[in-house]
Amino acid sequence: MVKYHIDTIPVWDAYNQEDECPLCILEYKCEKEYVDFFLSGSVMEPSTRIDVNRVGFCGNHFKLLYNEKNRLGLALITHTHFKETIENFKKLSKDLGTNRDSSLGSKLGSILPKRMAGSDTALENLLSWLNQHHQSCMICDRLESLLDRYAYTILHLWQKDKEFLKTISNSKGFCLHHFALIMRIASETLSSRTFNEWCEFIIPIQLEVLNELEGDLEWFTKKFDYRNKDKPWGNSRDALPRTIQKLSGCYMEPPTIDDEKKD
Numbered sequence: 362m363v364k365y366h367i368d369t370i371p372v373w374d375a376y377n378q379e380d381e382c383p384l385c386i387l388e389y390k391c392e393k394e395y396v397d398f399f400l401s402g403s404v405m406e407p408s409t410r411i412d413v414n415r416v417g418f419c420g421n422h423f424k425l426l427y428n429e430k431n432r433l434g435l436a437l438i439t440h441t442h443f444k445e446t447i448e449n450f451k452k453l454s455k456d457l458g459t460n461r462d463s464s465l466g467s468k469l470g471s472i473l474p475k476r477m478a479g480s481d482t483a484l485e486n487l488l489s490w491l492n493q494h495h496q497s498c499m500i501c502d503r504l505e506s507l508l509d510r511y512a513y514t515i516l517h518l519w520q521k522d523k524e525f526l527k528t529i530s531n532s533k534g535f536c537l538h539h540f541a542l543i544m545r546i547a548s549e550t551l552s553s554r555t556f557n558e559w560c561e562f563i564i565p566i567q568l569e570v571l572n573e574l575e576g577d578l579e580w581f582t583k584k585f586d587y588r589n590k591d592k593p594w595g596n597s598r599d600a601l602p603r604t605i606q607k608l609s610g611c612y613m614e615p616p617t618i619d620d621e622k623k624d
Contacts (some may be wrong), residue, residue, distance in 0.1 A: 368514040376528050381574075381603050383532070384539035385612040387511050388504060395500045396422070400431040404438055412499060413438050414445045419498035446494065453490050456483040508539075512546040516559070534567040538610030571607070578604050 371390075375383035399418075404410065418426065426435050518525040535543060547559050577600035583589050584597065602613045 368510060369518060372511060372514050372518065373525075373528075376525075376532060379533070380612075381533050381570075381606050382536040382539050382610070382612075383515070384508060384511060384542065385536055385606060385610055388508055388539075388610070389612040389614075391504060391507055392422075392425070392500065395503055396425050396429060399438065399499065400426060400429055400434045404434075410438070410441065414442045416497045416499050416502070417442045417446070417494070419496065419501055422498055422500040449490065449494075453483070453487045457487065508542060509546060512539075512543040513550060515543060516547055516550065519559070519562075520555070530562075530566070532566070534563065534570045536607050536610040540567060574600065574604055574607055 371387055372383065375386040378386055380386050398404065399413070404413065429435075515529070519529055534540065543563075547556055551559060573596075577595070577597040580595060581597040581600040584592070584594060606612055
């Protein structure tokens with residue numbers, strides 16, 4: 362038996378929930394913890410604040426941070442990040458339009474796009490920075506690193522723990538998003554022989570679950586036919602959110618009793 366440690370315990374907890382994807386559970390929980398962290402007093406620590414100023418957050422995580430209602434805390438960290446962003450923008454945009462060939466510009470100015478009159482290098486640098494700025498995110502970076510570690514832990518337990526082997530054999534596999542992740546980690550960390558064994562083990566499980574879920578979703582749609590009104594739902598009642606999760610990795614918490622009454 363592999364000893365429980367800081368990585369194996371969350372993995373076991375996620376599998377015990379018997380969800381469509383254990384890595385979805387882990388990502389969801391860790392994401393909530395990171396959102397709480399970046400709105401707490403710990404974000405005022407100099408090293409963390411410097412990183413936040415430099416990297417910032419993606420649109421999705423800005424939205425999650427905003428929804429937590431700590432508007433002052435978010436405004437403070439956003440303000441200093443915004444100031445640094447403006448400084449970077451000034452530096453990268455100052456050379457645009459300065460390398461203009463006046464004679465050429467006078468002849469072709471009405472024909473060529475305005476951007477042709479400036480420095481291609483300056484424009485490339487600005488566009489590269491804008492693209493990076495749009496994609497960079499402190500929470501995404503931390504989640505990526507953590508999920509890589511959890512994927513490695515799953516593979517380690519699969520190889521070393523007989524009890525876990527039974528658990529993953531009876532699991533629902535992974536969503537397609539996290540299936541790509543664990544296959545990448547497997548290809549990078551396992552020997553060729555062990556990687557082949559992993560593929561022979563996990564792909565049949567994945568295909569079986571996908572086919573079963575497709576059947577559940579089809580029956581969900583057929584239940585709206587009045588002729589099937591009194592027939593049992595089977596496993597199809599929550600087939601739509603489960604399928605969405607399987608396709609995209611978007612985990613949705615199970616509905617509460619009150620939510621089910623509304624439906």
